[in-house]
Amino acid sequence: MNGHRPLHDSKVRVLRTTFAIAVATLLCGRIVDAAPVQFVVVGADHALARNTIDILDAAHEEMARLSGVALRDTVAVVYVSSAQSFDSVVGGHFPDWGVAAAVSRQNLIAVRSPAEHPLGRELRSILRHELAHLHLDAMTRGWTVPRWMHEGYAQQFGHDWRFGDDWTVARAVLSGSILTLRDIDGVNSFRSASAQLAYAQSYLAMGFYLHAYGWQGLQLFTDAIAANQNWDEALQAATGIDYAGFEAEFEDYLRSRYNWAAFLGDTALLWIVLVAAFVILYLFKRRSSRRRLAEWERQEEWEDLILGWDRALPTRAPDNPSHPPRRQCALI
Numbered sequence: 335m336n337g338h339r340p341l342h343d344s345k346v347r348v349l350r351t352t353f354a355i356a357v358a359t360l361l362c363g364r365i366v367d368a369a370p371v372q373f374v375v376v377g378a379d380h381a382l383a384r385n386t387i388d389i390l391d392a393a394h395e396e397m398a399r400l401s402g403v404a405l406r407d408t409v410a411v412v413y414v415s416s417a418q419s420f421d422s423v424v425g426g427h428f429p430d431w432g433v434a435a436a437v438s439r440q441n442l443i444a445v446r447s448p449a450e451h452p453l454g455r456e457l458r459s460i461l462r463h464e465l466a467h468l469h470l471d472a473m474t475r476g477w478t479v480p481r482w483m484h485e486g487y488a489q490q491f492g493h494d495w496r497f498g499d500d501w502t503v504a505r506a507v508l509s510g511s512i513l514t515l516r517d518i519d520g521v522n523s524f525r526s527a528s529a530q531l532a533y534a535q536s537y538l539a540m541g542f543y544l545h546a547y548g549w550q551g552l553q554l555f556t557d558a559i560a561a562n563q564n565w566d567e568a569l570q571a572a573t574g575i576d577y578a579g580f581e582a583e584f585e586d587y588l589r590s591r592y593n594w595a596a597f598l599g600d601t602a603l604l605w606i607v608l609v610a611a612f613v614i615l616y617l618f619k620r621r622s623s624r625r626r627l628a629e630w631e632r633q634e635e636w637e638d639l640i641l642g643w644d645r646a647l648p649t650r651a652p653d654n655p656s657h658p659p660r661r662q663c664a665l666i
């Protein structure tokens with residue numbers, strides 16, 4: 335509980351009907367789990383709980399429709415106040431800078447209370463991101479997939495592509511320092527100096543996978559993983575190429591998307607460059623104007639000091655003869 339601002343510890347239970355899932359089944363022609371998922375929100379007032387459920391319901395419907403796999407049972411969404419230990423809620427060490435976590439084995443999403451922690455991202459994006467982590471685990475029945483795939487999948491649903499990510503990737507490609515997917519799978523890649531690049535590449539890798547092999551390709555992959563095949567075998571079954579082959583395809587894609595020719599021909603990137611150049615120019619001009627203003631002020635002070643008697647004379651508008659004309663100052 336929050337000691338400073340009491341939160342109404344309400345539990346809002348909304349039983350979802352199977353209607354959306356049935357529609358999803360008809361639309362995508364796959365068999366999906368018919369059992370409804372129920373979101374239970376803890377540690378939020380009524381408005382936040384209602385908003386949370388609406389966001390998660392919409393996100394879950396989208397995921398179920400696209401993938402053919404629905405979550406089941408109850409998913410608890412816990413808003414963690416500063417008085418609580420995040421670690422004790424999620425059951426493990428959680429970094430100070432993190433704002434949310436998903437724990438599949440507990441069907442749990444934990445989010446730092448927005449009343450106390452500026453989340454930095456929209457709540458909708460955060461909830462969709464965490465739900466996608468649970469959803470991918472449901473697709474693989476809890477078996478592990480490459481980390482870039484997990485993060486990339488969650489970011490795709492969270493729409494987590496941020497201003498500057500294009501720059502990060504473009505700089506890495508043009509300087510020959512992109513991370514391999516195996517690098518990203520390393521334990522520290524998301525907490526190191528290259529974390530932003532690891533996230534951005536994960537986003538792009540998952541986007542590339544879905545674009546190249548579609549949802550069916552993802553379904554085949556997760557089914558193979560759920561059947562206890564390793565990543566090589568699962569990728570081979572889903573795409574016809576193994577992990578190294580996919581990695582090579584993805585790097586080719588990155589190089590084709592982020593080369594100088596593409597950079598100059600890509601309208602979006604060009605606009606980013608132009609806007610960035612404009613902002614830099616504006617900041618530079620503002621800085622130099624301020625400097626010039628400060629110089630003028632210093633000069634005024636100096637002149638006031640030298641010609642103080644003159645500056646003390648009343649000024650007048652040119653059309654107001656009631657005031658004497660201002661003396662011209664002549665500094666010799």
Ligand SMILES: [Zn+2]
Nearest residue numbers: 463467485488
């Ligand atoms: Zn994530």
